[in-house]
Amino acid sequence: MSVFGIEGNKFVHDGKSVQLISGALHYFRVVPEYWRDRLLKLKACGLNCVETYVPWNLHEPEPGLFDFSGMTDVTRFVESAGELGLYVIIRPSPYICAEWEFGGLPAWLLRDEGMRLRCSHRPFLDRVDTYYDELIPRLLPYQCTRGGPIIAMQIENEYGSYGNDKDYLEYLKDGLTNRGVDVLLFTSDGYTDANLQGGMLPGVFETVNFGSRPEEAFAKLLEYQPDKPLMCMEYWNGWFDHWNKPHHTRDSQDAAAVLDEMLAMGASVNLYMFHGGTNFGFYNGANCLEKYEATTTSYDYDAALTEAGDYTEKYTAFRAVIEKYAGPIDTEMPPSTPKKAYGKVALTESVRLFDSLGELSAPVRRPCPDPMEKVGQNYGFILYESRISGPQDDCEISLQDVHDRALVFIDDRYLGVIDRWSKQKLACSIPSGGAKLSILVENMGRINYGPFHKDFKGITEAVKIGIAMLHDWTIYPLPLSDLSGLSFERLEKLDPGVPAFYRGTFHAEEIADTYLSMEGWGKGVAYVNGFNLGRYWEAGPQKTLYIPAPLLRQGDNEIVLFELHGADAPEVTLVDRPFIQ
The missing domain is CATH 2.60.120.260 (Galactose-binding domain-like)
Structure with a gap:
């Protein structure tokens, strides 16, 4: 048994002071075959901790039907992190935001017209209880108090930006502790007065989220929590993209300078994101402040690692800053995964939606x-x-x-x-x-x-x-979750303006990561070997879809597109690098 906790204004692990340098890496945005690669790259950057959300909608896709396999095998991800000597921060709250569909809440909640979300509405709490009864026992053996890598769990996510129902927060807290959670519990919020007043819970450690001006953010946190360690639970070192908007980037030296400021202050930090990954399938979220804006399939986030896990200038800049405070890094940097341009793929078969x-x-x-x-x-x-x-x-x-x-x-x-x-x-x-x-x-x-x-x-x-x-x-x-029953016919000519499915195959002798270029196509969804890669749209900024090598097989591979508007020509191209407008 080991103990991680707070003594005064410091984190301590087994009596020794610890400065957490963490990175966000969501297991559900990365194929499982690449989890260890991404975690090794995180450790090789000098980080000592990994943080992940847990999306309720993936783990309970239908009421009472649970899935903890493949990309949803959260305990395997935690085990992998522990094997590499990394701490783990888990954020299993019902709501995660994360630019994820419905903020991680299951869509089936809305089948109840009277459902009230993220508050003390009894039907909502009952559904949370059912979910926690399945999820939390799976995580308990991996707590540091039982020899595992999990050092902390979140109660709710940025709740001060949504509401002020403290009974609800207390209910979630009790739901964790009554089920056996005995590691550090925390909340995280923006650093305004309103956010902190709405999101904090007495006796629970509070963290703050921001992308710049750490002195200002931490000064406000200290007004509300003067006797605890400083931690930025989400340091927004990049940003996500919306369709039909410019691609977001942030200068690597600027991002590294803010990290340097925080570490120099003795603060702990979680890089959000360290590695973004991909919103595969239909799981991208959306914002609606002034108007509705949907998030792209790529969740590259301009992070330290690209969507495909490749190193960036930001990674190098972060690594140099971290070495100043953590000392020499002895973990070897793994090579980038191979990339391959398989070339043009003819889509030789089609069938109209209205005929299917x-x-x-x-x-x-x-x-x-x-x-x-x-x-x-x-x-x-x-x-x-x-x-x-x-x-x-x-x-x-x-x-x-x-x-x-x-x-x-x-x-x-x-x-x-x-x-x-x-x-x-x-x-x-x-x-x-x-x-x-x-x-x-x-x-x-x-x-x-x-x-x-x-x-x-x-x-x-x-x-x-x-x-x-x-x-x-x-x-x-x-729902387009299973296209195996489609009756394709040989494509004679493109029929613009008619939603249709298009199918083609390509042969791969060597398996490598690749990118599906959608140049010449309008808007739709792409599948490889039955796996939903996500949406594409000529509006940009994303112009290619990432295909991790584990989704391919040696020999013939199938591409299916569901295209809404038509195309310039019935072909796509597999390239070896992404293109963002």
Whole structure:
């Protein structure tokens, strides 16, 4: 048994003073085969600790159905860190933010229309209890008090930015301790008065999050917590990207200088992110402060390691600063993983979405266009079909409200796009016999931060023709989690404006990391060997999708695209480096 805790204004481990120099590395954003590589690179930078969130929505994808395998095998990740002699900080709170879908909350919570999130609402607490009953016992053996590497656990995440329900925070704290957690508990918040007042809990260690001005941040923390160690739980040394916005970068020397300031003050720090990784599948989050903005598939974060785990100037700068305070680093830097450009891949087969509904979905009839959650769906796309009577000249179709982006079709002919951040209406004319109206809505990621966190997906209220609501809908849930039932046919010609699946194969004698270039394609989702790589969009800034080598196999490999708008040519290219606009 070992003891990690606080004595005065210092962290101590078995009686010795410790300055934590930690790095954020999320196991669920990295394929398991690369966990040890990334952890070794973290240690080789001079860090002595790794921090990770635990996303509830990955571990309980449906109520009472739990998954702790593959990329969700959190205990294996903790074991790997411990084998390398690293401390581990776990942040298992129900909400994680992290630019992750719904901030880590399961989308199925919203099937209960009366659900209240992140407060003392009994149905929410009951669901947290069920989750904790499964998760927490798995972590207990890895606490430092039982010989493991876990030294601290978070109660809630930046709660002062959301609410002030201290009974809720106390409930989570008791939920951890009553289940056997006996390591250091903490909270983390921004360093404003309001954030600290809302997020702190008496008797619980508080940390702060920021990207610059450490003296100012720590001075404010000391006003509220004068007798404890200083720790920045999230030092934002880079930033994440939104679609259709410029790529974020931060000068490496500037980032290293702020790290130097903190370490010189004797503060502990967690680099957020040390290695960002990838929002595979449909798990990117979104922000909605002034307007809705979805996060890209890449979570590179301009961090010390790239999305593919390669070294950067920032890594070198951080390493030099850390050596000033921690002494010479004796861990050898592992080589970067090999990269390979496999070249052009012809997509020789296709099938239209409208011809594949029977293989992909079990439709339901509803009087109104219910959102995903009301038809038991969590992620992906959802298709609504109804009929409009005719004739109607110069009429207007509007959606109230769409979350997040809708393609509208009249008799399977593309009419246009309606989205939640700009355009809400489309003009059309309906012939005398009437017409079929089809609306394909993409869930581009639930909001992970801020006051609009309760984010239903699909059409959330109504479809209107003029001012009149349209009723009688056939709804096709399209989670697109399994495409194996698609009936592909040989592609004769591209059909622009029609959502379709495209398939091709390429041969790999040698397995290496690669990048899927989406140049010439519009918007959609890419799969390799059945694995959902994530979204692409010509709007940028991301122009390539990272494919880790463990997703490939020696011999033939399959690429499937679900493209919404069409392409310049039925081919993609596998390149050996990323391209960001």
